[in-house]
Amino acid sequence: MPRVQLFDKEKALKNAMELFWKKGFNGTSTRDLEKATGLGTSSIYNSFGGKESLFFETLQYYMETEQTKLGQNIKSSPSALKALRALFECVLQEDSAAGMPVSGCFVVNSITELANNSPRLNQFVTAARAGTIAILKELIQKAQEQNEIPAVNDPTQLAVYLQTVMTGLKVSGMLDSCPVSCSFTKFLR
Known part of the structure; x- marks a missing residue:
């Protein structure tokens, strides 16, 4: 039994x-x-x-928790561009809002620790990154349809770029979160 x-x-x-x-x-x-x-x-x-x-x-x-939060942010936003802004604001405020020391992204931290030694981690991260890029691409396409982002930008390339920026923000925020979040939040406006 x-x-x-x-x-x-x-x-x-x-x-x-x-x-x-x-x-x-x-x-x-x-x-x-x-x-x-x-x-x-x-x-x-x-x-x-x-x-x-x-x-x-x-x-x-x-990843499931983060993608669920991402989906909720997207659904509750009145426009795709506002959803993108909210997503980045969430990334910037995540650790400080929890009242915890800034710990970065769990996945990014794991990559920096284990990527050269773990093909399984590399496969996992590749799949997770592809999922995030797909969500960002969908948002970008909606923003283009709503004339919030110029349609001349390739949605896939822009999604890859934004995912890379998100990763960089999490790493930079571990060093000194306020200057990074303050300057990027101003950029989003």
């Missing part, structure tokens, strides 16, 4: 994600994960398949 999970998997994922985000994959020990999730080593392995599998589940959880 299969064992029944007696813990909140989403809460465990969220706590593990926050730990990996703060300490990185290599800086997080199994004991750290036990404390963060409230699970023993055997439960972590039985439920998630070990530290690496748990790490990738937390990355997936993060």
Whole structure:
């Protein structure tokens, strides 16, 4: 008879994600994960398949959460251009609004730590980046249809550019968030 999970998997994922985000994959020990999730080593392995599998589940959880927020921002905005602005404002305010030290983007942090050593991470990030670019491209196309952005701009190239800017903002914001967010917010107006 299969064992029944007696813990909140989403809460465990969220706590593990926050730990990996703060300490990185290599800086997080199994004991750290036990404390963060409230699970023993055997439960972590039985439920998630070990530290690496748990790490990738937390990355997936993060991306799903971020893309859900992105979708909600898009749906609640009266225009595509305003949705793009709101998206960038959200990126700029994310960490400071939480009252936490600026920690950057979990995915970007993971790339800088592990990209040269993890083909699996590279595949994950490539797929996640493509998803973000697709959402941005759709917004750009809508903004062009609404005559908010000149139609002469290629939506795919502009989406790639904006995704790259988003990544750069998260990294720059880790160093000194106010000058970056203040100057970019002025640019968005």
